[in-house]
Amino acid sequence: MGMKKIVGIPSALMYYIYYPFWLAFFNEIGVEVVTSSRTTKTILDKGIREALADACVPIKLFFGHVMELKNKCDCLFIPRVVCLNGKTIYCPKFLGLPDMIRHSLDGIPPILDVRIDARQGRLSKIKAYLEIGSYFGANRKAVLKAYCKAWITLRRHKRLLRKGLNPLEAMELIKNPNRKKSILPAKSNLKFAVLGYPYSIYDNFINANLLDKLKKLGVSVLTTENINPLILALQKNCGLPKRLFWTFSDAILKAAHYLFRHRRVDAVLHLTAFGCGPDSLLNKFIEMEAKQHKDIPFMTLMIDEHTGEAGMATRLEAFVDMVRRRKEAYPCRN
Amino acid sequence: MSKLTFPRMGESWRTFKMIMEDLGNEVVVPPPISKRTLDLGVRYSPEFACFPLKILMGTYLETVEMGADTIVTSGGVGPCRAGGYAMLHQKILKDLGHDIKMIVFEPPRLQLMNFIKNVRALNKNHTSIKCIIAHIKRAWRKLQALDNAEKLSHIVRPREITRGTTSKVYRKVLGWIDQAYTTEQIIEAETAALKALRGVPQDLDREVLKVGIVGEIYVLLEPASNLEMEETLGNLGVEVERSMFLTGWTRDNTWTETTEMMSVKEAAAPYLPELVGGHGRDSIGNTILCAKRGFDGMIQVAPFTCIPEIVARTILPRVSRDYDIPVLTFFLDEQTGKAGMSTRLEAFTDLMRRKKRLQQGRFTLTG
Ligand code: SF4
């Protein structure tokens, strides 16, 4: 093997769920990983400039993160993630992501765009990683070992998420396990579900610090990632003739279904992005479910490139106030 | 007896009406898309639903008012939203108090049972399988006749001497094809229709530009949704070749890919090797094929927020540069105005014309 290669992973989209896996995998086969920083105004502005105006803001952010990274690495890791569970796929924009980046940005390093589609047989995921491994000249055995290690890390990450941590906290904890105490969630008297795609709800910049704001208002937060996947699977098709075919949307609809029917939270928030395709269906389905559970207040929040701190704060405060007053009026409900 | 309706897409309703009636159903023909259709659709659909979903919502509400209680439509299994349309429409209709039966056709290649079940549900006359196949064949022939007439109108319109003649003749011949019932009649009507269209007085020396149209299927096939863009272009002296017709599209989805389809896929491969739902990949592939065939420009039409076409649009500027072909994109929604569109089309036509003359000039100089 020649010089040690550096692979760049943008901190956007899939990052929040799969970065621990990728990091463990690449480190194990001896490849260095760099990421872009957390989203900043500069990153957002670059994304807005480079991406199509009609694209949703998460895609624009991805463009921005790529711009931020492009001079810091030898290649960019932008896998074409089609399907990971053998059943549901990802938003078509994920499917065309490497192509959009490659053909609309100039001066970017080579893109590692291996296709991952679990519907193509049980070994297809491992095969995809063998392909990545061979790109870096790692041998088969090393790749398989790295894959296993990565898988164990991902399981730990997901377990931490289920305990109520958010992905950034979980990643921090995997990195230095002694910091445990300080970031475990605090108790509070209101509990909200915040539903939305991981790259929207955990990107503090683009959602104007939604999660922190709620915490400050004395609200603890439950997200789709905090719920056991088995419980979600039990929701079947949520009363629809067939399940939603996008992985993230499907999980969110199931979470909404479960939380409303089992009254697990005091209120439900759905965070959606302006112009998001899948959400036009998902949001309507959640809204219709909410209509049947009038005792659990529901609100949709929309983010776009102009989401302002002030506007978000006012809306949240009013909503939390309303929920709190309701709860005080009917204290014995749960 | 149940009253049945279906989505309206261009002139295809004439065929669907025929086959549904052949099977013994009472049909409510979806009315032409009007301001009211749009208003209803927009009012009762999610804000960011794609434009086709909104129009269909409006159409369904109108047909429900007219007494329809069963909707026949297509499903799909992603990756795009269209596969979830039927579920959403049904839920919204139910929410509004209309308990409508939905007969959703999934791609028969994947779900044969669903297809058989649906055909049986529609077969009110209990006709034999042989008859059903004959009905389908005849309907298919009619669809082809309608498509052929439309294709010819695209060629004749830019050359007509008196503006508006082609559209007038076209509307008349549609009626002939509509009236035809047996296969012989359909063929006869088609021959007469094509002859009538060819008979429109034309100026064959006129300099006509050739433009390919790609994009999302619904806004391609329903002229009301694209504000009769093809007619506008024809009037500007532009011959259009649309990449998609119902008889050219249903085929790709019902049977295995045709050779033509393969080459579209192959053409797109260096830019977009993945099927991103809808017809995003075809938009790229067809742009390349048309460029190779020497077209003067391409127009992409897509609903606002359309996912696959956003992917395609992100990549198209590079294709346009690599193949030196101008590309214009319209993202359409209920707010798109005809005047604005005409202005952009005129500017685009000017650009193509200048480019063409420049090239021709260079050819004569060197040649
Ligand atoms: S799911 Fe929505 S927000 Fe996410 S990439 Fe697709 S369109 Fe954008």
Ligand code: SF4
């Ligand atoms: S292809 Fe476009 S218009 Fe059709 S369902 Fe998908 S997003 Fe909507």
